[in-house]
Each structure stands twice: as C-alpha cells, then as structure tokens.
Amino acid sequence: MMGQTPRIEAQGLTRSYDGGRIAALRGLDLSIAAGEFIAIVGPSGCGKSTLLAMLGALEAPQTGTLSFDGEPFPPPHRASAFRAEHIGFVFQSFHLLPTLSAAENVEVPMFESTRSSRQRRERARMLLHLVGLDHRSNDRPSMLSGGERQRVAIARALANQPTLLLADEPTGSLDSVNAARVMQLFEQLHAELGTTLVVVTHAAEVAGHAQRVVRMQDGRIITEVEHAA
Amino acid sequence: MTLAGIAWRNLQARPSRSALTLIGIALSVAAVVALTALAWGFEASWQRAAEVRGTDAVVTRTASQNALPSPFDARVADTVRTLPQVYEVAGLLSELMSVDDAPPMFVFGWQADSFLWRHLKLISGRFPIENGHAEVALGRLAADMLGKHVGATVYIDAEPFALVGIFDSPALVETGAALMTLTQMQRITDHLNRVNLINVRLNDASDETTLTQFRAAVAQALPGYLAITSGDLVQQNVMVRLARAMSWAVTVLAVLIGGAGVFNTMLMSVFERTREIAILLAVGWRRDRVIRMILLESLVLGLAGGVIGVVLGSLAVEVLLWSDMIRGRIDAQITAGLVWYALGVALALGLVGGVYPAVRASGLKPASALHAE
Structure with a gap:
C-alpha cells in the first residue's frame, strides 16, 4: 500500500461533546487504502461511531484533517453531494423508509444522481438481485425479516456505486445465521466490486472478515492487526 | 418513484x-x-342590473359612495337631457324598505315610460302607471317569497299597495325587488321631486370619446355632480x-x-x-x-x-x-x-x-x- 494515495487519510482528529466534557476522539490518526476492508472495534463510547460519522462526512472534526483520495473533505455545504457521490451507509437498525417498498428504498439515494426514473428503477432491481432479494422488491420493510431488511439496506448503500462503504454494527440486530449471510455478502461485494469497506462492530466474528482490525479505546487507536488475505 | x-x-x-x-x-x-x-x-x-337597463352612464352626487346614493333634485335630469351627447334620461329613486313581514327588500321607483322598463318581461298583470293610485309590481322571486298574486295587497313601510303585476328580469336584484312609479316612490319616502340616480343612454355609447365629452359636460353644467359608468358606480359603492x-x-x-x-x-x-x-x-x-x-x-x-x-x-x-x-x-x-x-x-x-x-x-x-x- 506504500506509495499509493490512501482513500482516507485522517490526522489528529478530535471531537468532544457537552462543552468538552465528553471527548469522543482525542487526536486520532488513521489511513485507509483504496479497496481495503477494515473493521473498527472497541467498547461502547470509545468513539467508533463518531469516527464513522466523520469518515462519512456526516460530522466534521473540531481539529485535525481528513482527506479523500488526497483531497480535503468537502465543507459542510457540499457534504451531501460528496456523500451521494462517494459514500454508502449501512446502519445497525437498517433505517429503511417504512412507507416505501424494498425497490423504492434502494432508489432513494439515486435521486441525487443523473439517472432517469426508469434507470433508477432498473438499477434498484439489479441491486436487489445482487443481494438475492429480487423476489421481495415490492414488499415494504415491515414485511421483510431482519436479514432481508439489512440486505435491502446494503443494496441501497450501493445505489450510487460508492467507492467507500461504511457500516455501523451491520449485524447488531441480526441472529447468527443472518449475520453470517450479511458478512458473506460484504465479502462478496468487496471482492467483486473492490469497494473500500469500513465496518464498526462489537462482534469478533464480524471483525474476523476484515483485512485489518483497528481497536479503539478512549477516542484513540490502541492497536491495529492485519489479517492474512 | x-x-x-x-x-x-x-x-x-x-x-x-x-x-x-x-x-x-x-x-x-x-x-x-x-x-x-x-x-x-x-x-x-x-353590474348586471345596470347592463340590462341599457344604462351607459349615471349621474349622481360627487361625494356619494352609498349603494343607494342620497336623493337630490330631480330637475337635474332636465339639465342632463339638454347635453348634446345624451339620447335618453331616466330618474330613479331606490331604497331598502320593509315589505310585508319579509326581510328588507329593494323598492325601485322608476320614471314612468322611461327606457328602464323595457327589459322587463311581464309574467302576469301589468306594470304600475301614473294614475294617482298606490300600485306596485313585484319581481318573480319577490312575489314568490311573499306568496303574493296579482290583485293582492302589499304593505310597503306599512302603507297598502295594490299588486298589479309580476315581472321577470335578467337581473336578479330586480326579480327580488318591488317596482313602482317614481312619483309613488317619492311620495312614500317623503322625497318629493327628488331622485338618487339619473340613468343616461348616450347617442353613441361605443365611442369612448362620447363618454369623455359627456363627463366633461356634466362637470361643467352641474357642479357637485358626477357622470360615471355604471361599472364605476358599482366599484365605488361602499357596500x-x-x-x-x-x-x-x-x-x-x-x-x-x-x-x-x-x-x-x-x-x-x-x-x-x-x-x-x-x-x-x-x-x-x-x-x-x-x-x-x-x-x-x-x-x-x-x-x-x-x-x-x-x-x-x-x-x-x-x-x-x-x-x-x-x-x-x-x-x-x-x-x-x-x-x-x-x-x-x-x-x-x-x-x-x-x-x-x-x-x-x-x-x-x-x-x-x-x-x-
């Protein structure tokens, strides 16, 4: 990875809440290569989700710098466009829109693309096929199992062909069988699409799928372990 | 989607x-x-009432903005009649009055034999005439509301009038009104020899210049009076x-x-x-x-x-x-x-x-x- 521009370069990130009483990040440095699959682990409150929000341009650091493919992260008023173009999110609680069908949920991020309504619909069908849910495309989230909802959420995250996929406890609400299927899907997507993948998790078995495991504590990275490919 | x-x-x-x-x-x-x-x-x-009467302009007091302008000397009509742009003139006196026990109703007093009557269509009986008797005609809706037929007696401000006719009009305000001669109206309202509007038909109403000239002529011949179109009169109406x-x-x-x-x-x-x-x-x-x-x-x-x-x-x-x-x-x-x-x-x-x-x-x-x- 040496010599290549990292996909993400974070230096000296700090973030505190409640007037500085709660420090979420304390001068964190992290470099993520393009196409890398990393897991961020650590106890609750160690700053994992705050870091993920910063990597997704949902939140800005109070101090420190963040760059994407060598370019500084965009200012807040351009963050939406940046997310729409480069970032895909997968959340623990799926966060599908309950009034829309599975296919319509997948279409949602594509509203910010130049795709026509028909192209959006076709891509949504293709992505649902990719995650094995083409037969559930017209079903609303309430009619889907937890595992199916998370797969719809993954399809939605891939809608705009992101170069960076961020997942926050993606198996946290799933049973072990569905959790294994979702991680298998992440591995498949990572291998086939080459998407850079950052997963925040508590689960050791989830972290075991990653190429590198970053352990955090008290707003800092305390260890980094590379797994054999 | x-x-x-x-x-x-x-x-x-x-x-x-x-x-x-x-x-x-x-x-x-x-x-x-x-x-x-x-x-x-x-x-x-x-607006419709003015249109169906064939009125091109009305003459009224300058300051009057009431729905029914204050009465003024009926001889003003004689002066208006002499103006070169004028074809026909008709004075009228109108008021909201109690008729039997119905809610207040428009009562119109129109100069007999004037052009104002021409658009009305008799349904039964005849129109009131200048014969010294207290006679009234009712619009179709007014007769219906009062439940009156020709030959009945109608009490206007507690005075009995013989109902001599029932008529129809393209203007709703007239079908819901009572109509009598100007003389009778002046008598029961204590406005002898007075009118509150003079309706005018011009020689060539389609020519805007005629109206402009008529306005100027009224302003010169009748200080304190104003010639306006019926549309303007409605627009200025305070109601x-x-x-x-x-x-x-x-x-x-x-x-x-x-x-x-x-x-x-x-x-x-x-x-x-x-x-x-x-x-x-x-x-x-x-x-x-x-x-x-x-x-x-x-x-x-x-x-x-x-x-x-x-x-x-x-x-x-x-x-x-x-x-x-x-x-x-x-x-x-x-x-x-x-x-x-x-x-x-x-x-x-x-x-x-x-x-x-x-x-x-x-x-x-x-x-x-x-x-x-």
Whole structure:
C-alpha cells in the first residue's frame, strides 16, 4: 500500500461533546487504502461511531484533517453531494423508509444522481438481485425479516456505486445465521466490486472478515492487526 | 418513484392526521368560497342590473359612495337631457324598505315610460302607471317569497299597495325587488321631486370619446355632480367595497388558520420522522430536496383540502341562496375565477404552513441517525 494515495487519510482528529466534557476522539490518526476492508472495534463510547460519522462526512472534526483520495473533505455545504457521490451507509437498525417498498428504498439515494426514473428503477432491481432479494422488491420493510431488511439496506448503500462503504454494527440486530449471510455478502461485494469497506462492530466474528482490525479505546487507536488475505 | 410519490406516501402513512388537516383546510377554503362568491355576486348583481337597463352612464352626487346614493333634485335630469351627447334620461329613486313581514327588500321607483322598463318581461298583470293610485309590481322571486298574486295587497313601510303585476328580469336584484312609479316612490319616502340616480343612454355609447365629452359636460353644467359608468358606480359603492374587504379578511384569516393547521401537522410529522429525514440526508439528499419533499406534502394537503373546500363552499352558497336574507338580492355564482382563487388560497396556506417545518427538517444533523443507534 506504500506509495499509493490512501482513500482516507485522517490526522489528529478530535471531537468532544457537552462543552468538552465528553471527548469522543482525542487526536486520532488513521489511513485507509483504496479497496481495503477494515473493521473498527472497541467498547461502547470509545468513539467508533463518531469516527464513522466523520469518515462519512456526516460530522466534521473540531481539529485535525481528513482527506479523500488526497483531497480535503468537502465543507459542510457540499457534504451531501460528496456523500451521494462517494459514500454508502449501512446502519445497525437498517433505517429503511417504512412507507416505501424494498425497490423504492434502494432508489432513494439515486435521486441525487443523473439517472432517469426508469434507470433508477432498473438499477434498484439489479441491486436487489445482487443481494438475492429480487423476489421481495415490492414488499415494504415491515414485511421483510431482519436479514432481508439489512440486505435491502446494503443494496441501497450501493445505489450510487460508492467507492467507500461504511457500516455501523451491520449485524447488531441480526441472529447468527443472518449475520453470517450479511458478512458473506460484504465479502462478496468487496471482492467483486473492490469497494473500500469500513465496518464498526462489537462482534469478533464480524471483525474476523476484515483485512485489518483497528481497536479503539478512549477516542484513540490502541492497536491495529492485519489479517492474512 | 418520484419525489411527489414519496410525499404522497408520507401523507398516507398518517391517515387520521392528514384527514383532520384536510378537514381544517377544507372548512377554511369553503368559508373563502362562500363569502367571496357572495361578495363578487353582490357586485355582479348590481353590474348586471345596470347592463340590462341599457344604462351607459349615471349621474349622481360627487361625494356619494352609498349603494343607494342620497336623493337630490330631480330637475337635474332636465339639465342632463339638454347635453348634446345624451339620447335618453331616466330618474330613479331606490331604497331598502320593509315589505310585508319579509326581510328588507329593494323598492325601485322608476320614471314612468322611461327606457328602464323595457327589459322587463311581464309574467302576469301589468306594470304600475301614473294614475294617482298606490300600485306596485313585484319581481318573480319577490312575489314568490311573499306568496303574493296579482290583485293582492302589499304593505310597503306599512302603507297598502295594490299588486298589479309580476315581472321577470335578467337581473336578479330586480326579480327580488318591488317596482313602482317614481312619483309613488317619492311620495312614500317623503322625497318629493327628488331622485338618487339619473340613468343616461348616450347617442353613441361605443365611442369612448362620447363618454369623455359627456363627463366633461356634466362637470361643467352641474357642479357637485358626477357622470360615471355604471361599472364605476358599482366599484365605488361602499357596500361593494365593504363586501370585498370582508372577503379579503376571511381569506387572510383562512390562510392564517388553515396555515396554522398545516404548520402543526407538518411540524409534528417532521418531529416524528427525524430519523427518516436524517437518513435521507445521510444517503446524500441535498437539503433543498428535503425542503421540496416537505413542501410537496404541505402543498398536496393544501390542494386536496382546497378541492374539498370548493365543493363544500359551493354547497354552502347554494344553501345560502335559498335563505330569505340573500335570495333575490345577491346573484352568487361559483365562477372559474373563483375556483382558481380558492385553489390559490389553498396552495398559499399549504405553503405558509409548510415552509418552517421544511426548513427545520432540512437543518437536521444527519449524524443523529448514527448516534441514535
């Protein structure tokens, strides 16, 4: 990875809440290569989700710098466009829109693309096929199992062909069988699409799928372990 | 799936609240439709009356803005008649008076044998004539409301009049009125030799110059008097202005009250959907798209409520037109212009109620969706 521009370069990130009483990040440095699959682990409150929000341009650091493919992260008023173009999110609680069908949920991020309504619909069908849910495309989230909802959420995250996929406890609400299927899907997507993948998790078995495991504590990275490919 | 489709689904997801808001908007718009139809109808009724009488211009006192101007010396008509632009002149005296036990009714006293009578169509009997007797004719609606037939006695300001005829007119205000000769009207109102309007037919009404010259001639020959078109007279009428002002006031109130309903609904909806909206922002939606989605929801509510309100308002007008207070006095009609006006009001209140919730929604911090895990 040496010599290549990292996909993400974070230096000296700090973030505190409640007037500085709660420090979420304390001068964190992290470099993520393009196409890398990393897991961020650590106890609750160690700053994992705050870091993920910063990597997704949902939140800005109070101090420190963040760059994407060598370019500084965009200012807040351009963050939406940046997310729409480069970032895909997968959340623990799926966060599908309950009034829309599975296919319509997948279409949602594509509203910010130049795709026509028909192209959006076709891509949504293709992505649902990719995650094995083409037969559930017209079903609303309430009619889907937890595992199916998370797969719809993954399809939605891939809608705009992101170069960076961020997942926050993606198996946290799933049973072990569905959790294994979702991680298998992440591995498949990572291998086939080459998407850079950052997963925040508590689960050791989830972290075991990653190429590198970053352990955090008290707003800092305390260890980094590379797994054999 | 379109943005409008998403907005529609969001409204459908909360059917009770959406329905209650629709009812609130519909009632506000119905009030606007009903009152505006009456206000515009009132204006149109008088305009129509002037048209069917064939009046090109009226002469009245300069300062008079009343619906029924203060009476003045009837000899003014003699001066008007001498002006070169004038073809025909007819003095008239009108008042709202008590007729039997019905609500106050327009009673017109028209100069006998003048052009004012020509557009009327007799249904039964004959028109009153200058024979020294107290005679009256009733418009079709007035006779119907009073339940009178030719030969009956009608009490006008407690004085008995013989009902000699029943007539029809293209103008609603005339079908709901009582009509007698100018002399009889002057007698019972104690306005001997006085009129409150002089109706004029010009030699060439289609020529704007004729009217301009006539106005100038009246201003010169009759200081303190004014020649205007019947349209201008209606526009200046203080009752028309009052009706318009009330219509505007109700419109403004409807926008505020209906807007407050939409505001409440949309703000509650935004509060309840904080996470959903944050997710939309997290997946890359621009803030202006979120604003458009919320505004679309409030505009759909406004438009749907407006359509229901137009229907309810139209029904309310139909009911009001059958009441004794309005029947035969105001020709309220639901015109295309009024429908567009009401729908415009409905969209305005949707917009007023939706702007703040939309801006508030767009200002949500998407990170909250992650931190709320």
